[in-house]
Amino acid sequence: MKIPFxxxxxxxxxTFLNDQRSYDHQLFDQVLTKLEKHDIRFIVASGRPFARLKxxxxxxxxxxxxxxxNGSRLIVEGKEVAVEGLSKQQAINLINFVHNKYGSMATMAYGRKKAYIGTEAPAKDKEFLQYFAKESTEISxxxxxxxxxxxxxxxxxxxKIAKDIEQDFNEQYGNLVTTFASNPIAIDAVKYGINKATGxxxxLARFNLTSEDLxxxxDSGNDIQMLDFAKYSYAMENGMEIAKEHARYLAPSNNDNGVLQVLNRYLDKN
Structure with a gap:
């Protein structure tokens, strides 16, 4: 049986990470080696910046x-091949808009190489955001x-207010941002029209591949477009209901190596 992707x-x-934010390195190495033997590319599509993913x-x-x-920056073989983002002033306008409407909150702005977090954020909130940034600087x-x-x-x-921010900000400033509920307590905003599917x-086009090959x-709101895009889409058992509604199949939990389990099922048949 030929592998269909x-x-x-x-x-x-x-999704890929368990609740301790780790994964089975040995098992992943085994699965990745099998994928390579079939010339199948492995792509991480994440809200995380490359500094964290490295x-x-x-x-x-x-x-x-x-x-x-969330689709804004593409990396192939360790090198940036494409980037889309907001200008400095657009980023400032969005931060001021959100803070003025909803109150001051822990906020992080990701540049291409470094992230910036407001000094006024509570220590616990800073710790949460700085984990994802890996490299960050406080800004007053x-x-x-x-x-x-x-x-x-x-x-x-x-x-829950992610789409309200997108709608209200874009009504005032023009279509500048797209927002995602990336976590129950996190809202990601990127350049308008950018998402994991566009990325x-x-x-894929660089490798002469399409959604039919993917x-x-x-598990969450920022995966919806990707799940709609891929011919073979899996939501995690532990995922948000909205993700499950947009996926064709269900994978075991992230705490049970769900991604690697599913991939091994395909690979071991071949």
């Missing part, structure tokens, strides 16, 4: 591709952000 895309938190996969980095920051005045492309902003707040489409795994 030529590329694998996996979300990280709640730390997550130190021994595998040159054997993988990355769709980072958002006006002092450097001139850079900001690939993603994250607000540590009830994610994957652009990345199997994808996700």
């Amino acid at each position: 030529k590329a694998v895309a996996v979300d990280m938190d709640g 730390n997550d996969f130190p021994e595998f980095i040159d054997r993988m591709d990355f769709v980072t920051a 005045d958002w006006q002092n952000l450097p001139d850079d492309v900001f690939i993603e902003l994250t607000f540590h707040y009830d994610s 994957l489409r652009n990345l 199997i994808a795994f996700g």
